[in-house]
Amino acid sequence: MSAIFLLVVGLGAMALGYFVYSKFIAQKIYQLDPDFKTPAHEFEDGxxxxxxxxxxxxxxxxxxxxxxxxxxxxxxxxxxxWAPAFLWVVFGTIFFAGIHDFGAIWASVRNKAKSVGALTGDVVGTRARSIFMIVIFLVLLMVNAVFAVVIAGLMMNFPSAVVPVWGAIIVALIIGQMIYRRILGLALVSVIGVIALYVLIGIGPSVPLQMPAEVAGMSGNAVWIILLFGYAAIASLLPVWMLLQPRDYINGLQLFIGLLILYGALVLLNPTLVAPAFNSDVPAGTPSLIPLLFVTIACGAISGFHGLVSSGTTSKQLNKETDARFVGYFGAVGEGMLALAAILAATAGFATLGDWQAMYTAFGQGGVNAFVEGGAFIIHNGLGLPEVTAATLLTVMAALFAGTTMDTGLRLQRYIFQEWGEIYNQPWMKKPSIATGLAVGTCLLLAFGAGGADGSGGLIIWPLFGTTNQLLAGLTLLVITVMLVRMKRPVWYTLAPLCFLLVMTIMALLIQLRTFWNQGNMFLLVLDIVVLVAAIMVAMECAAALKRSRAEAALQND
Amino acid sequence: MHDDPTPGSSSRRNKLRAWLEQARFFTEEMYSARYRGAIARARRDEDDLFMLLVFAEMMGLQNPASYYTLELQPLLLERFHEWHQRMGMEHSPLDHFRCC
Structure with missing residues (x-):
């Protein structure tokens, strides 16, 4: 199978989703009104x-x-x-993620730009709001732990990326100062920043930094995890203009350049997908495709995390209600394109099927390393860039993204601890340094509790992260559905994805429960039970809220 | 000194200028829009502390710099009402200084 063919089919389907399906949803279901006064205008405060x-x-x-x-x-x-992942990413983007992200913006805009958490309290009930808080905390906990493990793995496997990844942080710090102190204009600074980043990527392979296998009785991997959390804790405490703002800006530019390079190389090379469409020879211990596929790919098909962004910041800045379709739905399409690039890199970027099988030796193996190596193979053969430089480029892209998510996640977790300090009247917990310490402590506990003393097995919790993320998406879809019921509009377009997600999530949790029990991993068993209880409570809330709002709607009719 | 600019080249130059202006607008918005709120809030926190320094003496807090800050009071008067409300005092905390 040619990679270009798959690319065209995937992008074509997503384009159809945007031009046809999202238009239908905008007109008939959400019924966007160009004259509606959005919160950005109603409460404009600069x-x-x-x-x-x-x-x-x-x-x-x-x-x-x-x-x-x-x-x-x-x-x-x-x-x-490749086929199951491809189909779920394409159909997930069109029928799940697009509707979810778009709907979250719409629901928030129609409710004074409140966050999904606050909306859950208003629309569904206070009990649902409490579950929402717990689920958010679990998502943040897992995302931080998992991403620390991912970056640590990248640093161990691709020592050529160590200098560019940490150098990028210094570049961002300098850029932040230049703009803050108005030393140079932004256009010039952007050019300098991107050039500096690519120079670092260029020299990375000639100055590889390999962490020793053992440092002070700890494995190299574990040292990286601790260093990363140290960095994230400091970054999350700094004022945003110092590091977060310039780094996100450079990351954004890098994302567009990186995607362009990868897609350009794919089109020029047109590699063949060496991986089978359906792998009948999966390594021993790989769980069943249904339901695990639907929690392994969360972001890229549907992710509850997007609802937080949609309702927290995007909805407050929406100029016209009709813009929600472009921002929300097309935002999901952009994410789908990134996921598609990852699938193509991880299945077409190998010379032979044997090479591919050597990468995917067990469930949880391959992953981001396969993306980097496969992508580097494609860029090397398509654009002629040295393979090690291409690998460094993609490693930097993945590591910087994961790093950004980590320190944003830690910041949000700190806010949750501070809020708990407020609610339970514990003044010490409200201090930023202590709240950050608590956040880092819980994440480290999870990273090492799940992955053993060297932290390398931490990716075991990846599907568990997916289930929690899907629960969050389920809660957002529930809010949208209840709103639609009250407005007496068709609900199937949001209710069907909601039911599908809940069933797959609960099934996946039960399967993992058995796996963890068989492995005797009590730590993850307990975590799984906590998520399972939350999932069952979410399902019951859904049933209760829908029944209640249907009864209310019927009462209004009489 | 310049060759006479034909209408075509000047309109091209205008177009280019408009395009550059547009590019500048987009890059600046890309940089600042996401963090506008956080930065404005941080700045407001600093301003709030400054207000406290300026009006400290009036609330019974000793401030060795009050001889200098006194001059600033009329300048900050406009912000006084918003500030005391933000600090959780519904009405002006000062007996001789009423704003609401």
Missing amino acids: VDYVPTNRFVLWGHHFTSVAGAAPIVGPAIAVIWG
């Missing part, structure tokens, strides 16, 4: 509520939601062959 150009808003929305997850998930899931 701080949070600012009407923003839709292309700019799309750029922010897309770079906030796109991270390492749409790369890691699909690159793990191709172990079942």
Whole structure:
């Protein structure tokens, strides 16, 4: 199978989804009104509520939601062959993610730009809001632990990327100062920043930094994990203009350049997919495709994390209600394109089937390493860039994304701890340094608790992260569905994805429960039970809320 | 000194200028829009502390710099009402200084 053929089919289907399906949803289901006064106009304050150009808003929305997850998930899931991952990413983007992200913006805009958490409390009930808080905390916990493990793995496997990844942080710090102190204009700074980053990527392979296998009784991997959390903790405490803002900007530019390079090389090379469409010869211990595929690929097909971005910041800046379709739905399409690139790199970027099978020796293996090696193979053969430089480029792309998500995640987790300090009247917990310490502590516990003393097995929790993320998406879809019931509009377009997600999530949790029990991994068993209880509570909330709102709607009819 | 610009070249130059202007607008928005709120809030926090320094003496807090900050009070008067409300005081905390 030619990679270009698959690329054209995937992009074509997503384009159809945007031009036809999302138009139908916008007109008939959400019924967007160009004259509706959006919160950005109603509460305009120049701080949070600012009407923003839709292309700019799309750029922010897309770079906030796109991270390492749409790369890691699909690159793990191709172990079942390329077809299941491809189909789930394409159909998930069209019928799940697009509707979810678009709907989250719409629901929030129609409710004074409240966050999904607050909306859950208003629309569904206070009990659902409490579950929502717990699920958010679990998602953040897992995303931080998992991404630390992913970056540590990258640093161990690709020592040529160590200098560029950490150098990029210094570049961002310098850029931040240049702009803050108005030393240079932004256009010039962007050019300098991108050139500096690519120079670092260029010299990376000649100055590889390999962490020794053992440092002070700890494995190299474990040392990286601890260093990364140290970095994330400091980064999350710094003022945003110092590091977060310039780094996100450079990351955004790098994302577009990286995608362009990868897609360009794919088109020039037109590699063949060496991996089978359906892998009948999966390594021993690989769980069943249904339901695990639907939680292994969360971001890229549907992710609850997007609802937080949609309702927290995007909805406050929406200029016209009709822009929600472009920003939300097309944002999901952008993420789908990233996932598609990851699938193609991880299945077409190998010379032979044997090479591919050597990468995917067990479930959870391959992953981001397969993306980097496969992508480097394609860029090397398509554009003629040295393979090690191409690998460094893709490693930097993945590591910087994961790093951004980590320190944003830690910051959000700190806010949750501080809020708990407020609710339970514990003044010490409200201190930023202590709250950050608690956040880092819980994440480290998870990274090492799940992955053993060297932390290398931490990717075991990847599907568990997916299930929690899907639960969050389920809660957002529930809010949208209840709103639609109250407005007496068709609900199947949101209810069907919601039911599908809940069934797959609960099935996946039960299967993993047995796996963890058989492995005797008590730590993950307990975590699985916690998520399972949350999932069952979400399902029951869904049933109760829908029944209640149907009764209310019927009462209004009488 | 310049060759006489034909209407075509000047309109091209205008187009280019408009395009550059547009590019500048997009890059600046890309840089700042996402963090506008966070930065404005951080700045407001700093301003709030400054207000406290300026009006400290009036609330019974000793401030060795009050001789200098006194001059600033009329300048900050406009912000006074918003500030005391943000600090959780519904009405002006000062007896001789009423704004609401």
